[in-house]
Amino acid sequence: MELPKVRHLPRLVKVRQLFPSNRLEDLGSEVRAKLGALHLQDRVHDGMRVGITVGSRGAGGTLEAVRAIVEEFRALGAEPFLIPAMGSHGGATPEGQVEILRRLGITEASAGAPIDPRMETVVLGEAPNGYQAHYAVSAHEADAVIVLGRTTVHPNLKAGERSDGVASGLLKMVGIGLGKQAGAFSAHHHGLGESVLAVQEVTLSRSNIIAGVSIVENAYRESAHVEVVPPPEFKACDQRQLKLVRTLLGRIPFEELDLLVCSQMGKDVAGSGLDPNVIGFWRIEGGPRVPNFRRIVSLDLTDASLGNAIGLGLNDFVPRRLVEKMDAHNTWMNLLTGANKDGSTLEGYTPIVAESDREAIELALASVMPCDAPRVCHVRDTSRLYEMLISEALLPEAYQLASVEVVGEPQPYRFDEQGRFIWPE
Template identity: 35%
Template sequence: MDFPDRDDVAGLLESRPLPSFARVRYEPSTDALADPPSRARSELDRLALEDLAAGATIAVGVGSRGIHAIDEIVAEVVSGLDERGFEPVIVPAMGSHGGATSEGQREILETLGITETNMGVPIDARMDAERVAEVEVGGTRTPVYVASAALEADAVLVVNRVKPHTNFSGRLESGLCKMIAVGLGKQQGAGAFHSTAIRWGYVPTIEALVDAIRESVPLVGGIALVENFHEETARVEAIPAPDLERREPELLERAKEEMATLPVDDVDLLVVDELGKEISGAGMDTNVIGRYRVLNAPDPDRPSIDLIYARGLTEATKGNGNGIGLADVTRRAAVEQLDLRKTYANALTSGSLAKARLPVVAPDDEMALRITLNALGDYDPEDARIVWIENTTDLAELRVSEALLPEIADAVTVVGRETVAFEEGSASFEQA
């Protein structure tokens, strides 16, 4: 596809000056565990493992990206299981991610530092899943799938972070329950789940599936992780299978209190340097940008961001640009990074098609910013409320236009003043 070049675009847009920016440090006070891997190992004592026979195989479901020290935590979990006389096997519990292929899911685990060599245990990445039950949610009968690799084990536990989800809000969002209901179902299970959840609601669908899986699978529970603003581990807690739906909402509330957010709620333009699946399941954390773009799920009330310009993809996302559709404008360099097979596999399984759409594609930074500034309408650089971030996870340091400083002065520390310069259309910051 041929996108318009600079000559095509420049003549259609008025040139508007950018405001000057302040580079600020934003570091709310937080708590962090000193040794999360060791805590995960010791937390295994809270699960009903004593009922298992010596030599029992235990499927350990993992696979969510962007979790602090996940490789070290999983290594301690499997080592702890081995020490107790069991035979752990790692099972990717990530639905359709990795292009819905065994190779792709192994590749994702490898990017997390989770390999057979590093963990000292086998990884069973088969995409096979078996139908173990059928549940009714609303007016829909929904099949329940579980990975064959998990069903063949004597017990199953999952390791995941509890956090606000990127598509919906409720008492259960991202965490152990969703990994059990969706991730362990591979592509078939994830597809069936999302089809029902979009119509009847994510939380009731998760609850129905987890209950059915607990009846059909030797589920012992999971290791829940909660992170702070800086993506450090703030809490590690084992939750036995019978207590999942009771305890996880309490951890979710703590995660919401700790999560990274922008220091301001009303923004004219948000510029995001990179998006990717290891940043968020939606490429950009929808709770940071205030956009779900999901059928039957209203967007968050805050923050309110008029326009978003997404500049590119991370290397670690391996071309999966799911979430680029949450932006209003991108640039050609980002489109050239896209692997549409991976992006579409993710979007088609989740049913969240908007996240895979292409926004307006500008030839470069200069034209992209000119497009957004023109689209703001009555634009004045003295009043413009612009925030520029690396990604929606690393928010400890960011840039804000000067107009925003008075209202966030008590929350941030100014570390420099900068202006935007362009070289062959590419943006960079210079000290003011």
């Protein structure tokens, strides 16, 4: 017996959101100038090995920033190298973390520096809450370390409401990224917010980190601002940068949707695959359904996720092609590393699996019927919200929004012969 599906899909109209478009024209020059202002040449000697952290989020301009740091320290006579700083990502293996960097365009050739992906750690200390400050052996054996990271909101720490204005930034890159799987596990299981805040005392005061480079993106995923600070200023930098982030974040401008469709999800989109700051924390934590997106469908998994489909369970329907890209080990390793006694494993659940993109959307809409004019919004992913497709039912509301520009005419949903969605030109 065939599953209940709608017979007709609503027509879609392309719209653009107008976000602040300030961006750094030359990120590399900014990074080099601000590194120079710290007078690190007074601490760097010929032949010193300097580790540079690189994460898994694919922040705008990451490779440009990496190259700038490499060039700056090579000019000082140092021997820079890269340290994958991504906790348990890539299945918590050296090979997996190197492959994630490759998929983000960062290789030894493109960066101009070797990569040391070892997963072993040393413990630098223990916080009052029991968190053990693991520190990558590759960083520990270096003469100095530069922490490069993106500052933004976080699926657990949100916008820092419960963590003294700190979310995903330099402190988290040290505790979770350079902590590798062991450090990430300890931090999450002893309270992520409290553990990240403890990094300043238990890790930075006992490590060889000499500077942090913090990038903030605009809603177009371009580098908009960068700070370069010494370790004692990491927390203050995280707090400043997070305030800026909150003014630049993209949002879906509709509070009520029958269906949100994302062309892709993944770890380079958000730590939970789909950003709960966009789709609503009630899907993870319960509580008020704000915003109220009744059904969510994701159609694909980003290549940079390396099969890590954490966040799969935040969807109601997915097509089989997404599930077939899932690497169970990589997904569950990340899920269990970030689990804690007060959370759930919901993000690892498998939703209803359809045979195609078309069927996933048809099933999702049928499940919210009766609805003569469904409110549908289709986005590329939850970090790229500057261009969207909306159903005609949302047009009257869109025309009332100063930040939304309607740029197309209503068109039918388009799919190829295999039922895969085609984004209109």
